[in-house]
Amino acid sequence: MKNKILDLSTLDKEKLMALSVYIEALEEDKKEQLIHVLHKAQSLFGHLPQNLQWFIARKLDLSSAHVNGVVTFYSFFNEEPTGKYVISVCTGTACFVKGANKVLDRILKLTKTTKNKMSEDGLFTIKDVRCIGACGLAPVITVNDKVYGNLKPSDVDKIIEQCRGEDYGH
Amino acid sequence: MKLIDKMINLTINGIELNVEAGTTLLEAAEKIGIHIPTLCHLDLHDIGVINKNANCRVCMVEDEKRGRLVPSCAEKVIEGMRIQTDTLKAVMARRTSLELMLSNHPQDCLTCVKNLDCELQSLAHEMNIKEIRYQGEKMNHPKDLTSKGIVKDSNKCIMCRRCVTMCDDVQTVGILSPLKRGFDVVVATAFHLDLADTSCTYCGQCVSVCPTAALAEMNDTPSVWRALNNPKKHVIVQVAPAVRAAIGEEFGFEPGTILTGKVVSSLRRLGFDQVFDTNFGADLTIIEEAKELIDRIQNNKPLPMLTSCCPAWVQFIEHQFPDLLDVPSSCKSPQQMVGALTKTYYAEHNNIDPKDIIMVSVMPCVAKKAEAAREELNKDGLSEVDYVITTRELSRMLKEAAIDFRKLDDEPFDFLLGESTGAAAIFGTTGGVIEAATRTAYEMLTGKELKDVNFKAMRGIEGIREATIQIGDMELNIGIAHELGNARKLLERIREGKSNFHAIEIMACPGGCIGGGGQPYHHGNIDILKKRQEALYTIDASLPRRKSHENPMVVKLYENFLSEPASPKAHDLLHTTYSPKERI
Structure with a gap:
């Protein structure tokens, strides 16, 4: 598919691995911990680009629309890169x-x-x-x-x- | 503490009543015949669709004791409550909510696809709103016209979230979500992707419940009008089983009125050269599918076999369970079979160049539009089905052409692809396809006559049903699911290796095709679906032949053209493939 949100190559591999490890280590119902995962992801990557949101949705077995809904609801989360x-x-x-x-x-x-x-x-x-x-x-x-x-x-x-x-x- | 059985006393508009704890004020008022207007509220309990998030504020009533307004759809009864539904305060609050919704709503009602079928419009009429006092900032979202099935116009959205409930909770597809917050909030796809770039199944259930025209089907009627007016083209139409049991609602007939003959004559009046029956394709599907099932059982091939007539369901499994693509039957849907045969068998028979044939389908379904456009079904630049219109679109065309549907005579379908059995009629309801397949598989497997064709265990409206049928010395385990959330449950069982089913029927819409996304709007009345379902079983019972393999024209088709079920030619024309897709 030509959809650019499915292309993870623009994301730093090591950071992606660190995020995967964090998600794997979550014990209880992973779906309920979306906010924690988004915090972790933003602390690693600085912001939450669309392909990263899709990656998180797949990892937590949530719909991308739901993840994107949460990210755009809270002003704490940034979809665009942020300054220092x-x-x-x-x-x-x-x-x-x-x-x-x-x-x-x-x-x-x-x-x-x-x-x-x-x-x-x-x-x-x-x-x-x-x-x-x-x-x-x-x-x-x-x-x-x-x-x-x-x-x-x-x-x-x-x-x-x-x-x-x-x-x-x- | 258990609240069950506890009864609560309250008064509504001075009338004393006694209701179970947990009842909402709206439900309590209904019990004593008091009507409270609602908008976002949708409770289709029988099929598990419940949207009561109290965000439109149209159902406000006055709680006299607490001296404040409460939303009756969500507020539960409390002992000693005194509720007034018609005080000036309550009425004005409801009006204000509605007026605010209208303040940023596009006022193009005259030309809107939902004109006279819009819940916002009828509420404005009901509440006697004659001027819009507030002029709000208008939304300015682009219309999404990217998909073959659904048009999304967020400017008409009133944030009721019914579509989100349908897509998320019922279908578990999750394409839509509210994005952002406050005034900027919009119900949209993830990242505002084009609908065509998502995992949308085009089941159209969002369209079915949308109170306005924020979600509607793609309008294919202009293309059909153009085709009908092109003298060089031979324009053929086919009609799905569920259409004939529902279209009457658009013309003032009681829900569940069977109008097969009038549908046929109305299509002839519109100018179609031939009127074929999708039910013919359904009989053919059954023979190919039963043959495939027996082959899979006898030769240790993957089981269970899942039906593949429902295009939304096919789209669902490709995106959501790409690892399970060996379970659906390879059979094309009846629509596509009729299309493929029209452009080969019929064309040869009548010496017409298939390029001069335009095949139009009338379907209860929005996803059929997307199915007709699938790459696999458009080989060598020749499409099997050119245009798909919904039951609603057909009724609009008939009204546009000033055809008086009520006064039409009954006419029969045309020769070659017009004959069908009772088994095909029930394709339009949940449980019908698998019952039809069982009738044929029984006789194919045992070589004996099946005396009682009624498999009552497969009928009904529950979301997931199971049945075991004794066929000779084997027990055939059947599963049935309608709504994609229920399909997901069965698929998870298959993935975990916990399924002992031989065959499973899946339909994406509540009740099957009778509740399809292209059918006349039921406006939350589930009894309408039940009546349409009954109508299809009535057609089945009324026909002399009730087993697909007894359809004489299908028998002839095999003799003269396909040679035998599952022959190479049958495979080439009547079977298809699936491909894994990403979930977005």
Whole structure:
């Protein structure tokens, strides 16, 4: 079949093997553990390309549509490659009221990218996410696992610079 | 704590009632004759189809004690509940839900394929909606026209999830799923693949339950009109067994009315040059299939043998069980047999160039459209069947041509491929193919006359049935499954080596072809399927010949053309092959 999602050759063989080993080791009903498997896969590959989702569906004996449904439901999962820094801007109600959109606009401008698209230098992916449960810190963003709260648009410049600095330092 | 047997007291619209715990408010209201409108809700209990995810909010009622609105399809009765179904609050809530659905729905009802057959439309009428107050952002999804069988137009989707329930829970094929979330959510294939690139079986059960036109059959009527108006072509039509027991519903007849004669005369009125009966092909299929079964039993070949008449089922096994492709019979389906013989036997007999023949089928089925396009069945650039239209499409053509179906006289099928037995009639229902095959296999194996042709153990509507038939000194173990989820269970048994069946019949749709994806919409009324089923058994019982091998025209076909069952020529024309495919 000419279908490109069936072509696994674009995936790193060692990582695929590591994922298979992880899935094999799952003891209980494997189908119920889709989310764990997706987490593991994203930590290995950085994102979840379509052929990888199909591979997972086959391994867990689930339909590809179901796997794709779960991947696209949670904003945590990425179908596209992501930058080194994934910045999630909370646009839940509290953050929105406190100006999350201005923060988001500032970040997009500074990183020269659009939502959910990796920046050209491969450093940033910017996402708008719904409530991350830190309304007291509104407006709030996360940079990878780090949380920054009570932000003004101007605070963003320093954070972005810091990311760039860390990277250039390497 | 066990809740069974516990009875609950409540009032609905002031009427006191006492119902079992676990009953929903919708069911309770029904018991006392109170109608609550529903949309996403679908409960076909007898065939295991239950969609009650309470997401359309059209069935809201007021719970007076708690002072709030609840969805009656999902909310269970509680002791002392006071429910009002017709307060202003409840009615307005229902209207608002519906109006919001209409706010981003394409308003092309006049030209929509589901016009006057649409549940959203009839609900809007029922709820007296005369203007759409909200103007929502419209969805803008491309129409999927890639497959031969099904057209998917997500812009008309109201997210009821009935199709997902059908495809996932009932058929276990899993082609459709809601993708994304919130306003962006869309019921789609994995990765928005074209339907043609998925493992879709085209069974069309999603089409059968879709309340709008988000899922519909591919419209092949323009091609048929063009063929009929081409004076250079000899246009021949065949009609499947299940069509004659259902088409009347489109013209105001009671479900289950047998209308064979009117179907034939209506097709002649449309201008077909010959009207053949797919039942002729069914009789022929039985002879080839019974012969193959006996050969497999006597020569230690792979068992069980599975029937291969149902194209959705064939597609299913190719994608889902590619390791088991030696179990289906190699016989083509009756549709394809009639097609193949029309372009050879009939063409020779009448001295017509097969290239000038156009073969049209009227089928209860959407998957037959895809079957006719299979590579294996289109050798040397000559297709066996050129166009397939569903029962619904035929009724639309008749209405379009202003043919008054109710007033037509009964006419018989045409000579050569028009004769059939009672065994062929029951091909359209679950259990029918294997009963017909058993009648013929019995006489082939024992050489004795089968006195009672009624194998009642094979009849019914349960999803999986088993029967053991004594044939001479051997016991023949028969399995029957309808709906692909039930087929999967039997196939898993075969894969695990736990099956002792000799033969298994599988049909993809609930009830078999009578419940096919191309039949008039049953709108959730399962009794309609039962009546169509009864009609087919009535035809069987009414015919003088009830064994396929007694069909005189089939006997003649072997004498004059094929020589004998399973002959090289029969193999060339009446048998096919399968190929493994990926599951997506």
